[in-house]
Amino acid sequence: MDRNQLMKWIKAPTKMAHKYSLNAVYFCTGCGVIEVPPTITSRWDAERFGVVPTATARQANLFLITGYVSVKTLRAIIRTYEQMPEPKYTVGFGSCTINGGMYWDSYNTINQLDKYIPIDGYIAGCMPRPEAIFVAVTHLWTLIDKDMADGYKRYRKNYAAYRANQEMILGEMEWPPIFQTEVATAITEREG
Template identity: 80%
Template sequence: MDRNQITKWLKSPAKMANKYSLHAVYFCTGCGIIEVPPSITARWDAERFGIIPVATPRQGNLFLITGYVSVKTLRAIIRTYEQMPEPKYVIGFGSCPINGGMYWDSYNTINHLDKYIPVDGWIAGCMPRPEAIFIGVTHLWTLIDKGMADGYIKYREYYGAYRRNQEMVLGKLEWPPLFPLTDDPRGDEQ
């Protein structure tokens, strides 16, 4: 730990603790999950970076969207994301959540994940290697440091717009809104 780190710890211990203990929600959303077991086991060992898979969304603060998102999974992803406590970070893993990837013309996969939930970072590639996960995570650290990993704040602020987009694809959602909905879909204008 260098001097710079010590000052950071003294300045904002909560942020630093957050950054170095990313608890990933155990949810295999797509085929990218195939590279997660190698990363969390002996050879690549994600615990060096403070990443550990946890059982329930209530315990997690990092959500890896591993691979394509089908319409049916999108519902589960939104449910899981809304159950996670703040601060929470989302990383889109692989090409498919970015713009559809291979399945850009599939009737059952959504093409742009960031239209439905906020995404803080992307890891491109199909498949991204385990090293790419770690580069993505260290990049997320920088974003947290600078206060730019603000997806969860954005979700609160523009909840109306997100909810509208979700309902465009999934139909009427059966669970009540997480935050109070305002009339203007783009959120508060103040």
């Protein structure tokens, strides 16, 4: 640990703790998850950087969305994201999360994940290699340092819009809005 690092620890221990203890929720959405096992096991050993998978959303603070998102998976993704404790960070993995990738015209995948939950950063490629995950993690560190990984704040602020988008694609959802906002007014505002 160099002196620079130490100064940061002293100045903002919480932020540093959030940086170096990224616990990723165990959620395999699409084909991209095939890159995760080598990342967390002996070949690349993500635990060196404090990145470990956890079993439930409650214990995690990093959500890695690996690959295409079908409508059915989207419901689970939203639920999982909402159950993660704040602060929480999301990373879209692979082109599919950015613009639909090779599934851009599929009838049951969504194209732009960012419309439904806030994304802090993307890893482009189809497939990105495990090294790309490490690059993403270091980028995420920089973002956290500069307070720019604020997806959860955006979600809270623009919840009405997110919820409206979610309901547009999923229809009626099984759980009530998690924040106190008037979804209906938001929809009328958007349309009006």
